[in-house]
Amino acid sequence: MAEAAVVQALIKIGSAFGDAALQPLKDLIKKEVALLIELPELAKCIGRELDMINSFLVQVRTKIHSTENEVLKRWVVRVRKVAYHVEDIMDEYCYNIAKLQEENFISRMMRSANYVATFHDIASGLKEVDTEIKHLSQMKTTYKEFFSELLSNTTDSTQAHLSRDNSLHTVKEGIVGMDVEMELLNLWLGRSDCTRAVMSVWGLFGLGKTTLVRKVYESNRKSFDCVSWIEVPHKYNNDVMLRQLIKDLCQDQSQIAGSIDSMYGSQLVDILCVVLSNKRYLIVLDNVWDAAAFHGISSFLIDNGNASRIIITTRTSDVASLAQDAYRLKLKPLSDKDAMELFCRRAFQNSISMACPPHLEYLCHEIVKKCGGLPSAIYAIGNLLAAREQTEVAWKTMNDQFQCMLEDNPGLGEVRSALSMSILFLPRHLKNCFLYCSLFPQSYPLSRETLVKLWTAEGFIARRGSSTLEEVADEYIMELIRGSLLQLQETDEIGRVAFCNMHDIVRELALSYSRKEMFGLSEDDLQADHQKEDVRRLSISKDNKNVRSSLEFPRLRTFIAFNRAGRPDSLSSLIDKSKYLAVLELQDSPINTIPANIGELFNLHYLGFRRTKVKSLPKSIEKLINLETLDLKYTEVDELPKEICKLKKLRHLFADKLVDHNRRVFRYFKGTPLPHGFSHMEEIQTLETVQATKDSIELLDCLTALRTLWVENVHRADCAKLFTSLSEMKNLSSLLISATNDCEALDFSTFRPSNMKLQKLIVRGCLENNTFDKFVHGSHIKYLSLSSSKNGTDPVPLLAKHMPNLIYLSIRKWCCVDEVALRKDGFPRLKTFFLGDMTQMRTLDIEPSVVGSLEALYLVSLTAMTTVPRGLELIASLRKLVVWGQSDEFKLEWERENWKTKLHHVPEIRV
Structure with a gap:
């Protein structure tokens, strides 16, 4: 997997030497030494050489993985080190180019001698790299005999290198723990459906997919006229598979032409069609990695109305989806x-x-x-x-x-070996992302939002069309989930991934790859004999003195501390010794001061102090010109310094302060005012949370790239200006508006959600009776939370009229309403409905067939409700009911009418 390091170096070269970035350097070195003039061309030449090395590594990756040849292993290690060195040099180059672009002409000329010396060092470093790369290329000739095993038959099928599930968990008594799955497959293979059916069995490596299907295949083969089992190699060949099918399926082997091995394409197809004519066949395509492998032959597997069956085993959901909906079986780990x-x-x-x-x-x-x-x-x-x-x-x-x-x-x-193949054949853009997940502790819930920001900070995400880097990273997560390398743990209220995790075995094996690739280590690995200059990423989850004393890693790019493991006494030293840091994540650590030397981290893209005791930012923060994410959520920071306005690449800023941990007061969290100059932050996409001062509201007018915005302490007098500005934010998808107190009436008259891509809206504060008439075109909104209003009108009918696509609806502290009604066809997509803290609400009326999709209903602290909602038992889709803090009368009726029995179709009930 050294190619992952090479790819990262190539990405950095490509981004560093664009025409726009080169102009300041050209101006500076017009009359300087030849080495500086050669710098751009030298970097591009190195890029071309690395690209060729990468192509070679990709072509021979399975053989490199399995070789015991020490010369080859050492050569790969040197390639990896060179690639990492190039990445470091490119980061220094980009930083200094950015500084040049920021400075005016006079400052640039005054500091020209310093810049010339800096770029001279960079050029010298690239010259050394160029020499090393040429030496690596020469080694393939010098040590030809050692490379010959890689260069021979590199295009052959890789099947010999693939580990199969085989029959690892079969015993004399049969398969353990898969009786239900076996019964289901046997049922599917029956004749009840006479059309040809495609079935899939899929899931994580090692779950026994092949074992299960093999057992069913052997027990059912006599029910079919002909059968075939094809193990599909990663580098498949349609003609090879067609030949194998013909040989397996033809009952009279004498009918197979002796020249079949020399036939191709349509000739093989014609023979296969004859062989399958009027036959009931069973074909298993085992371990299919790519949908194209199935498409390449499926159209030739004719449907002759004889209840033929095709079974696919795979690790990816994309391939599994080739089967009909009714014939997809996802295996789960054993109980x-x-x-x-x-x-x-x-x-x-x-x-x-x-x-x-x-x-x-x-x-x-x-x-x-x-x-x-x-x-x-x-x-x-x-x-x-x-x-x-x-x-x-x-x-x-x-x-x-x-x-x-x-x-x-x-x-x-x-x-x-089973997992190794999954990693080796990952698309190159996913390899570093996958290994990065192994740095988190065992069973750690991986937040989608956090992964997206960390991967982006590390430079793992490449642009795709008009999508933002964050949108591309979201798709990377889905690719890893579909490939069963990450497991979906929880979705958010509108169906997106919220948390995923890594199976413990997958994590252990991925960590072993991380160590070998010099990609990253956990604190346990520091016990081993690792050279500190090779360590690039480190995560710690325990406060260990031995770890603290050894935090001296000159090439470290990521440092993540979990479980309060970050220590203030080692932070300054870590910064001094690790100048290439791109990610510094210290959430929950017992830290109250950010060292002034934080500004020396020229390559820092992500800085996290969430839930620490940090009170302020040092002025040196202005030097972090590459910073993309600054997380100060739930710290003690009351005010952002003006120096933050110099961070022109900042994309995500979290800066709300938690005032009341029990959330008993209305303003239990407070935002920070925006400093003067913040209007120039053109890259900013996330702002949580802004305190709605008049200056801050004025500044918001310029931040048109925002996608997530939380604004609190909103006064009615500021609503017109605020909502006019918000309506111009075409990309805004998530918005929180919180009033200054629970008596402040918010005026939405200038709000036009039809201009936006708004999907999530949270409103805390009083609303006027005609508020929802302003949401005439709120059809994009999927998540709506309303709280702390003294409005006496049931909001549900108007919401149903103007927001038909709601998936999540929460109404809390709607103090003056005494009845809420869910009417027929109101919310065709609603999955979660939350009603809470409504002291005057007496009844919830649910009409028959009100919603066909409602899965979760929460009734919390509705103290005036004495009867169970009418029509509750009619919600056939309901899967979760939570009732908490209700009156004694409600509880008595619940028991008396035996509602638990009436709701027997609801798997989870908490009353």
């Missing part, structure tokens, strides 16, 4: 019970009972837990332990060294 049963059958296979001895029970559970329900891992580790003594010492060693075992033990090679 704790089934995982333990499988483990005991393997680990204690030599005993009659195959039961865990009492003295090993705790360790068994610990080891099985680390396998995360993956049958392949459980099976392989169980087999390893079956050959060991059944002593606590031996088994504790396995438990303590679990990570090392995954990385090094030959008995677990199948598990390693």
Whole structure:
């Protein structure tokens, strides 16, 4: 995977030497030494050489991965180091070019000697890199015999390198924990549907997809006229697959022409059509990576009305979606019970009972837990332990060294290899993004918003058309989820990914790649003998003195501290010793002061102090001209310094202060006023939260690139100007408006959401009776939260009229309403409805067939409600009901009328 480092270097060269960026340098070096004049061409030449090396690495990646040739391994390490060195040089170059562009002509000339010296050093560094790259290229000739194994047959099928699920978790009694899935597949293979059906079985590597399908395939093959099992290589060839199908499916082998191996294209198709004529066939395409592999042959697999079946196994949801909706089976990890049963059958296979001895029970559970329900891992580790003594010492060693075992033990090679192929064949734009996720602690919920900002800060995201970098990064996350390398954990209220996670086994193996690639380390890796100049990313999750004393990494680009692990006594030293830092994330750390030397981090793109005790920003913040994200959310910062206005690349600013942790007062959080000069921040996309002073409202008028905006302390007198400005923000998709207090009536008369892409709207404050008439074209809005209004009118009918596409609706503290009604056809897409803290509301009336999509209903602190909502049992789609803080009368009726039985179709009920 050294090509990932090379690709990153190429991206930096491409962005650094655009024509616009070169002009200040050209002006500076008109009369300077030849080395400076050669600088742009030298960088482009290095780019061309790296591009060729990258092409070579991609072509031979599977062989490099599996080789034991030490010369080749060392060569790859040197390529990686050179690529990282180029990236560092390009970051220094870009920083100094940006400084040149900022300065006026006089300042530039006064400092020309310093700039010339700086760029001379950069040019000298590139000259050294150029020499090293030429030497690396020459080595392929000098050590030709060592490279010959890579250069031979590089276009052959990679199937020999692919590890299959095989039958890792089958035992004499059958497959463990998949009875339901097996029964479903057997049902699908029946004759109830006589048309040809395409089915898919998909999920994470090691879940036993091949094992399950193989079992069903063998037990059903006699029900079909002909069958074929094709293992689809990553580099597939349609003609090769067609030949294999013909040989498998033809019942009379003598009918196959002897020249079939020399036939191609339409000749093979004609023969296949004859073979399949009037036949009921079963074909399994195992381990399909690419939809094109299926499309290449599916049109030739005729539908002859004989209930033929095609089964695809795959790790990606894109390929799985090729099957009809009714025939898609996603495998899940084994339950704790089934995982333990499988483990005991393997680990204690030599005993009659195959039961865990009492003295090993705790360790068994610990080891099985680390396998995360993956049958392949459980099976392989169980087999390893079956050959060991059944002593606590031996088994504790396995438990303590679990990570090392995954990385090094030959008995677990199948598990390693299965994931290795997923990583090796990741598209190059996803490799660094995937490895970055392994830096987070085990089972850590990965926030989509955080990943997007971190990946962007690291330069992993390439522009696509007119999309923003953040939108492209969102798609990267979806690609990793569809490929089963990340698991969807939670969606937000409008259906986007909110959190995902990384399976524990996937994380352990990804971390081993990170170490080998010099991509990143966790604190546990610092125990090993890593050269500090090679460490580029580091995450820590415990306050360890040994870690603190060793924070001296000259090439470090990311430092992330979790669980309050960042320490104030080591922060200044870390900054001094790691000048290339691009990401510094210290949320929740016990830090109250930001060192002045923070300004020396010329390459910093992301700075996070969320939930720390930081009170102010140093003036040196103005030097961070590359900063894109500044996170001061829930710190003690009351005011942003004017120096922040010099951060022209700033895209995301979080600066709200939490005043009341219990959220009992209306203004439980406060924003910060915008400093003078903020109107020039043309790149800003996220502002949370702005305090609505008159100056701040004036400044907002210029920030037309905003996509997320929170504004609090809004007075009625400022509404006209504020909402006029907001209506001009064409890209605004998320908006929070909070009044100065719960008695302040907000005036929406100048608000025109039809001009915007607004999807999420939160309003805290009083609303006038005709407010919702202003939302005539609020059809884009999917999420709406209203609270703290003394309006006496039921808002739901008007909302249903003007916001038909709502997915989430929350109404809280709507003090004067005594009845709320959900009418028929009001919200065709509504999934979540929240009613809370409405002390006068007595009834909720639900008409029959009111909504066909409502999945979650929350009734919280509706103290005047004495009866269960009429029509509640009619919501067939309901999956979650939460009732909390209701009156005694409500509870009595609930029990008396046996509502739990009436709502038997609702899986989750909390009353």
